Amino acid sequence: MDIRQLAAxxxxxxxxTRRHLHSHPELSWQEVATTAxxxxxxxxxxxxxxxILGSTGLVGVLRGEAPVQRGRTLMLRADIDALPIQxxxxxxxxxxxxxxxxxxxHDTHTAMLLGAxxxxxxxxxxxxxxxxxxxxxxEEVNAGAEHCIxxxxxxxxxxxxxxxxxxxxxxxxFSIEQGSRMxxxxxxxxxxxxxxxxxxxxxxxxxxxxxAAAVVTAAQTIVSRAVDPHVPLVLTFGEIHGGKRFNIxxxxxxxxxxxxxxxxxxxxxxxxxxxxxxxHAAAVxxxxxxxxxxxxxxxxxxxxxxxxxxxxxxxxxxxGADALREMPPLMSSEDFAQYMERIPALFCFIGARNxxxxxTAANHNDTFxxxxxxxxxxxxxxxxxxxxxxxxxxxxxxxxAGQGA
Numbered sequence: 001m002d003i004r005q006l007a008a009x010x011x012x013x014x015x016x017t018r019r020h021l022h023s024h025p026e027l028s029w030q031e032v033a034t035t036a037x038x039x040x041x042x043x044x045x046x047x048x049x050x051x052i053l054g055s056t057g058l059v060g061v062l063r064g065e066a067p068v069q070r071g072r073t074l075m076l077r078a079d080i081d082a083l084p085i086q087x088x089x090x091x092x093x094x095x096x097x098x099x100x101x102x103x104x105x106h107d108t109h110t111a112m113l114l115g116a117x118x119x120x121x122x123x124x125x126x127x128x129x130x131x132x133x134x135x136x137x138x139e140e141v142n143a144g145a146e147h148c149i150x151x152x153x154x155x156x157x158x159x160x161x162x163x164x165x166x167x168x169x170x171x172x173x174f175s176i177e178q179g180s181r182m183x184x185x186x187x188x189x190x191x192x193x194x195x196x197x198x199x200x201x202x203x204x205x206x207x208x209x210x211x212a213a214a215v216v217t218a219a220q221t222i223v224s225r226a227v228d229p230h231v232p233l234v235l236t237f238g239e240i241h242g243g244k245r246f247n248i249x250x251x252x253x254x255x256x257x258x259x260x261x262x263x264x265x266x267x268x269x270x271x272x273x274x275x276x277x278x279x280h281a282a283a284v285x286x287x288x289x290x291x292x293x294x295x296x297x298x299x300x301x302x303x304x305x306x307x308x309x310x311x312x313x314x315x316x317x318x319x320g321a322d323a324l325r326e327m328p329p330l331m332s333s334e335d336f337a338q339y340m341e342r343i344p345a346l347f348c349f350i351g352a353r354n355x356x357x358x359x360t361a362a363n364h365n366d367t368f369x370x371x372x373x374x375x376x377x378x379x380x381x382x383x384x385x386x387x388x389x390x391x392x393x394x395x396x397x398x399x400x401a402g403q404g405a
Contacts, residue, residue, distance in 0.1 A: 003384045006119045006380075007115065014114070020037070023093045031080050039058060047117060065124050065126075074386050076161055076385075078106070078109035078135055079144065083104055085099070088367050103368045105368070113133055116382035127387065134160075139335050139336075142185055145338035149342065161345070164350070165363075172371065174377075174381065175326065175351075176308060178303075179303075181329055183261055185259075186260075188271075190278055191254050191289060192278075194208030194286070195286075198247065208287055211282045211284075215277070222277060227270075234331050239254075239257070267295075267298075310346075311348060317384070318380050327349060352368075353371070
């Protein structure tokens with residue numbers, strides 16, 4: 001059994017699949033054609049498919065045929081949705097769906113996992129246990145994982161493994177590291193309430209725009225003055241909407257933003273700190289605020305050393321010690337963290353960057369693309385990890401899989 005060789009044999013399939021998916025991206029919760037395509041591919045292999053109730057996405061189930069000694073069940077996960085971005089790569093297989101693009105690489109995740117499914121299916125006679133392939137919808141809106149959990153996808157699953165292609169990591173290397181890997185993600189909508197008046201008589205109203213400007217400025221001191229500087233924290237205002245006409249004092253301004261951190265305690269501190277800063281800053285101008293704060297994905301943290309070691313060993317046995325690269329923790333987020341809150345889990349990265357080929361755009365850029373030479377390696381790692389997990393003597397297992405939130 002040589003999974004590296006088997007992955008090389010799947011190279012053309014993986015590239016063809018990735019390019020097909022890249023040409024036909026679909027937004028979160030709308031991945032209907034993508035789900036149908038994956039269903040056809042798995043069904044053609046003879047892998048049974050279970051839909052995810054209430055949404056797109058699916059789970060494929062591969063049962064090993066070797067005598068079951070430990071009876072483990074491992075889930076491998078790929079996300080399938082795209083972003084509302086107009087593609088500007090100029091690729092011959094660029095998006096055919098205007099304003100929608102696989103700018104985060106979920107097309108590659110899906111292709112790699114389908115490649116791994118083909119590899120593992122060919123090895124089913126020696127697999128002692130079960131591998132489930134989760135093709136998850138709606139990661140980009142930080143909602144798909146939670147929905148899948150509520151629909152019971154983790155029931156009976158002992159551990160889960162996920163991977164992300166990354167534009168700042170050189171291809172075709174892996175980053176498989178213990179500890180915090182990606183930040184939590186919480187979003188907020190902060191509305192500043194003032195009083196309208198004629199633009200020529202600002203003293204007769206309460207200018208929500210001026211008050212909102214003060215709120216934005218005051219909120220930045222949360223990072224610089226209210227939180228331990230040793231703890232990474234990002235507080236970003238990404239949208240501002242307000243005003244009706246050039247000569248009317250605005251009575252309302254809406255600010256929309258996001259908060260990222262790796263620290264659980266700091267994560268819980270930010271909402272009350274933001275509320276206090278905004279209330280006081282607005283009050284100086286006679287305005288008031290309302291705050292809608294949404295807690296979305298927790299931080300992605302690899303906290304099970306045995307799984308990290310298993311994946312690192314799998315990568316080095318496949319491609320040598322040079323296959324691994326270190327990468328610092330990221331302030332971006334991933335709803336894979338929701339699974340990590342429930343069962344033993346591991347999340348790693350595979351590089352997309354190749355400066356020699358001019359592939360240097362970061363994820364979520366309208367020119368983002370990947371070094372496709374890395375994709376067969378991703379499929380190989382999915383498959384090798386699954387094979388080794390099912391064969392290992394001692395590994396952590398979930399005692400309460402699928403409990404939901």
